[in-house]
Amino acid sequence: MSPSSAVAEPVAPAARPGRYPLALFRSELQLVFGRARTWVLLAVLAGVPLLIGIAIKLSGSEGGGEGFIGQVAGNGLFLIVASLGLSLPFFLPTAVTVIAGESLAGESSLGTLRNLLTAPAGRSRLLAAKMVALIVFCLAATLTIWLSGLIVGFALFPVGDVLLLSGTTIPLGEGLLRALGIAVVIALSLLGLAGIGLFVSSLTSTPLAAMAATFGTFIVLGILTAIPQIDVIHPWLLMFRWTSFADLLRDPPYWGAIGKNLLLQAGYLTVFYAAAWARITSRDIV
Amino acid sequence: MTQTQQQPAAGSPLVTRGLTKRFRGGQVAVDSVDLEVPAGSVFGFLGPNGSGKTTTIRMLLGLIAPTAGEVQLLGEPMPKAQLRVLPRVGALVEGPAFYPFWSGQANLLRFDAADSTADPRTRKARAGEALERVGLSNAAGKKVRAYSLGMRQRLAIAVALMQRRELLVLDEPTNGLDPQGTREVRHLIQDLAGDGTTIFTSTHLLAEVEQVCTHAAVMSRGKLIRQSSVAELRAELRPRLVVRTPDLGIAAETLKSLGVTDLKTTDETVEGDAVELPIEKFAAALVAADVRIHGFGLERPSLEETFVALTGEGFDVAQ
DSSP states (O other), X not given: OOTTSOOOOOOOOOOOOOOOTTHHHHHHHHHHHTSHHHHHHHHHHHHHXXXXXXXXXXXXXXXXXSHHHHHHTTOTHHHHHHHHXXXXXXXXXXXXXXXXXXXXXXHHHHTHHHHHHHTTOOHHHHHHHHHHHXXXXXXXXXXXXXXXXXXXXXXXXXXXXXXXXXXXXXXXXXXXXXXXXXXXXXXXXXXXXXXXXXXXXHHOSOHHHHHHHHHHXXXXXXHHHHOGGGTTTGGGSTTTTGGGGGGGGSSSOOOHHHHHHHHHHHHHHHHHHHHHHHHHHHOOXX | OOOOOOOOGGGOSEEEEEEEEEOTTSOEEEEEEOOEEOTTOEEEEEOOTTSSHHHHHHHHTTSSOOSEEEEEETTEEETTTHHHHGGXXXXXXXXXXXXXXXXXXXXXXXXHHTSTTSOGGGHHHHHHHHHHHTTOGGGTTSBGGGXXXXXXHHHHHHHHTSSOOSEEEEESTTTTOOHHHHHHHHHHHHHHHHTTOEEEEEESOHHHHHHHOSEEEEEETTEEEEEEEHHHHHHHSOOEEEEEOSOHHHHHHHHHHTTOEEEEEOXXXXXXXXXXXXXXXXXXXXXHTTOOOSEXXXXXXXXXXXXXXXXXXXXXXXX
């Protein structure tokens, strides 16, 4: 067609098959779990039970000591609980911060956000897909520790019926289920932080800045939690009831603190998800 | 050669009214732009770098919100109807952007999955066809990190070709391509236009407009200063009479006496705006004045010269 020849007839709209709104969510999971970085993070988390297990084995401890760690040598199942508990203050928040910080800022810095929005992904749906992928990552992170703790604990230590904090004993199978419950509760405990990370990530085009800011916020909240003079605000701080997961090892489980913790996480998540939504739906994407 | 006149707004797949973008800090990047792209045209959106082309395109596609004015794509308001409209629009905005750690094919699948109207069952096949069409079949499995800029540019075009589109909005589609790649993309654009797809393509290269476009609009400093068919633009250009001769002085005087204006003399030529006289009259007069004529004829200025005259700015001219 030469530049000046008569223009052609416009195309008739092509027939469209049904709608596939979930494809983006699947693609989002592929993006998170298809990256080497994610697997490195999970590998580090899987290394936590291994490190603790080997240290305890080498120390020659025989069990019956203080806390979950003290009980590992007596019953390998406690390696799962101890590893989850020890990963909660630092390793798990770091991993969540990395993935959350990358989520929107990463797309923005690569320029792929433009392609997604003109696809069109829809800004609200894209944000929802990012959040779902984050939740799945939180679960994957704690379940990785659960699985690694299970393998290492059973390989290095004797296992058997589980003596609970309340003094009763439950069979090993139920003990494993309770440990799985702890993994899930801890994953849910990370959602407030994930929400903060998602929001911060919507503010910038630099993933590293988003990660740093999110982690900085986490540390400030941690410091505030440690200052006794301001204990009036403590119940409202992100990680105040993080240790409530141990209540799952009572008989019957004590749900009060766990419930309050999950409610607080839901509150943080709602506020910051809404803020991220307000930001992403109004922002100029350049 | 007949050139279709601009069609009524109802049939136009891309219309803007008073489209304006003022950035924070007060800088007006796009100032009251009224575009109307005829259905089935290849529309060249032309302007020097920084004239507001990319900002306009971002507003067309709903990536940034206009400060004032409105956009209609395929008859529907943007960005309100974007989820309905954009699946029918292929877009390439400001350079290729991909996940470097994924293959070209994986990137195509990801962007297609973001479109909820795209059928997952045909996704792989459509990606294969799109890659084939831009000549990247052999590099489909290679990580984009290892792609050259030209390959990325072609992959970006492949994204736009994943589905049958009624409108393609392409921002500098030949940027970063070598001459061979540029030719291929131009052929591709002409192919697609032949299928009836309306193509809106921005460029700072005039050669591109001359070669592939049926219509053109010219931006300068945020304002739309001209919009018409390329044939109309050409027709407006007054041809210049050019005489190649060693007798510059006599030739110039002779032409002046015949009413030729805007005379310019170079080392070997005299040229000027020819009046209505038949061209042979000038030749006869020059011969009668004993001017030795080495060359004689009417030369039409290129679009480039016209646009430089329109914008008062230089263009990067290809080749």
